């Protein structure tokens with residue numbers, strides 16, 4: 001437990017110094033200057049290990065190949081995050097879901113060295129409703145933050161669809177929460193807070209912990 005608390009305290013400082021944007025239509029320069037997912041993914045993995053997590057579910061798989069070692073960060077290449085590779089590197093059981101076959105193909109190819117990852121071509125909400133096992137870490141990074149779309153609503157619906165499958169102690173990670181008043185987490189973050197999650201950090205990504 002002490003280990004978990006120490007990691008949690010470290011995570012609270014992850015977004016220090018990161019710029020936030022009240023709007024969503026970022027310029028290319030602003031996109032490049034944003035916080036990057038890498039440090040959040042690594043921190044969430046540390047927490048997942050401390051919780052002795054077994055299963056990770058990701059909605060929205062990587063759609064950009066990673067042509068460099070995982071330890072490196074290249075702002076242009078790593079703005080999306082290459083999340084599927086990070087999750088698979090844990091050795092845990094990983095389910096990654098995407099509605100776009102092109103992204104599925106890229107993610108499958110990217111994790112071919114890992115035997116613990118399944119990349120599935122399907123709708124995230126449908127998948128979560130039918131999912132039968134317990135989830136220790138849920139990563140929500142699907143519906144893009146585009147004006148006039150239901151991205152915040154859909155990320156909330158995804159959480160609600162997953163809720164009864166989440167283990168008692170679990171982690172929710174959401175991407176793109178540094179734009180437009182919470183971005184993909186705009187509607188979900190207040191719900192998580194009300195349901196007893198500790199929002200450890202909310203910058204480029206949000207990491208929320210339930211103990």
Ligand SMILES: C[S@@+](CC[C@H](N)C(=O)[O-])C[C@H]1O[C@@H](n2cnc3c(N)ncnc32)[C@H](O)[C@@H]1O
Nearest residue numbers: 060061062080081082083098099100123124142
């Ligand atoms: C921002 S990208 C994910 C980036 C990735 N997580 C990473 O870190 O590299 C968002 C992905 O969500 C997918 N997506 C959009 N709507 C979806 C849905 N209804 N179900 C599943 N995936 C969806 C898109 O096709 C896209 O590939």
